[in-house]
Amino acid sequence: MKNELIIKIVSVVVFLVLSVGVIIYANTDRPKYTITESSGVEYETARVLSVLEDNTTIDADVENVKKGSAELEVEILTGRYKGDVCKVTNYFSALYNVDVSKGDTVSVRIDTSDVNEYTISIYNYNRIPLTIGLVVVFFGVLLLLGGKQGLKAFIGLVYTVVAIIFVLLPLTLKGVSPIPLTIGIVFVTSAVCFLLIGGIQKKTIAAALGSLAGVLIAAFLGAIAAKVGGVTTFQMDEAEALLLVKSTNPIQLRGLFISGILIAAMGAVMDIAMSISSAISEVHEANSKLGFKDLFAAGMNIGRDAMGTMANTLVLAYVGGALNMMVLIYSYGVSFTQLINTDFVAIELIRAIAGSVGIIGTVPCVAAISASLMSREK
Known part of the structure; x- marks a missing residue:
């Protein structure tokens, strides 16, 4: 027992040291806005x-x-x-x-x-007091209703935000390919969140691997759809400003579109992955004699019920974010042909569908991984 505790402590320390090292490296030579006494x-x-x-x-x-x-x-x-x-x-x-x-x-x-x-x-x-107040309210609600688990969830969220701001963004500016970088960050941050909440268990391992599979499915479909539809970062609203950034930084713009899909789908994918993995774990606890086939079937049945709401969550999130533009386009009375062929509609459609398919694809992946791990004796 003592050896296990020592191993856990050493593992956490090593992980934190590596994380800090990556952050320091990523932010070396970070662009800074400078001012002088006269300007x-x-x-x-x-x-x-x-x-x-x-x-x-x-x-x-x-x-x-x-x-x-x-x-x-x-x-x-x-x-x-x-x-x-x-x-x-x-x-x-x-x-x-x-x-x-x-x-x-x-x-x-x-x-x-x-x-x-x-x-x-x-x-x-x-708006600084408002921002601080909202964070405090969010943390308070998590702590009040979630207790210890709520605190762990908040720590996991903070780690995710830190990874995106202080690792993903600066390394992207340094010219690191955004897609594999985002995949790596998605996997690490989701694993950290799952391990904080559930510790090192079969269900958390299955949820982390299933989440990675889900975002990879979303990235794959998004990349194919973007290629077929001729959609890249250059068709997005920020393209002109990003081109100016590219003149002074070796940033790779084409991968940013897919990276955005991965990050947007990450939350919903983690949600459904943990739900299915926990449910299969409970089924296994109730009847340890169930094999892979029965556990997989149970996971799929639970996943089917969650698919619709999870897909709606992501699609409606995109619709809500683009509502003002949708009202503007609708007011022009444009034809369906013109509407469906605009860059804006194509971008939002690919984001929503790729993310939703990633959520749906997470279900059999998590069910299979969880059933495989749970049905093993060791």
């Missing part, structure tokens, strides 16, 4: 001390939004100009409407043109 653009937080003049009116034609401008007196709260009190004009329009009053905090843009010479403008609402 640069900074985004800081400021407090509204008073509204000196209000020249706004209500635009009844655009759902009663404000238009015009207001003169504000603000105090800079962060950065090198902290403590300075400035006057700033806050402009209002249908697309730019940061409505604040005395005592509110805002995000401001500071443009330095010379030493101690700068101009300030209202950038947006200060």
Whole structure:
């Protein structure tokens, strides 16, 4: 028992050291925005001390939004100009409407043109407290309802976010092929999440391997569909900006489209993989005499019930994210031929279908792996 504990501790330490090493390597020579005493653009937080003049009116034609401008007196709260009190004009329009009053905090843009010479403008609402509050609420709900397992789930989520931000993004900028990189990160992060929740068990091993199989199926179908339909990263809205990035970084743009599909499908694939693996484990516990065939059949029966809702989850997530664009396209009254052949529709269709097929394909993969592991004596 003592030896097992030592092995676990050593394994965790080695894994953490490797993870930190990868993060350090990935972020070496990371692009950084630099400012000097005489130039640069900074985004800081400021407090509204008073509204000196209000020249706004209500635009009844655009759902009663404000238009015009207001003169504000603000105090800079962060950065090198902290403590300075400035006057700033806050402009209002249908697309730019940061409505604040005395005592509110805002995000401001500071443009330095010379030493101690700068101009300030209202950038947006200060959403840092909101972001922190939402994370705290999310963590509280997980801890309250999930207890110890909820805490482990939150740690797994944090690890996943860290892997994406501090490994996937910087290594992609370094020119590492995004598809195999994303597959590796998906497998490692899903394995970490499963092991945190369930420890080293047959069901967690089966769920991790099944998740990898599911995202590979999604990637394979997405790659084929993208090839046939002539869809690449260059047809996406961010293509022009990414081409500018490519001029200074050896980034491989073509694989980003498939990588996005893998990451988007990851959550739903992990969900159904763990559900089926846990269910087969419970069936095995209830009747240890069941063989591979019976356990596999039980997993498939459970999976069929979950397929529809999981597929809907992913498709509706894409529809929700693209709802504004869909309303815009619908308002033009375009023909079906024109609609179905637009880049936007093709991209969203491939994402939704490839991800959904990945979810569906996860079911037999997890059922087979779980049934095989559970039916073995050792």
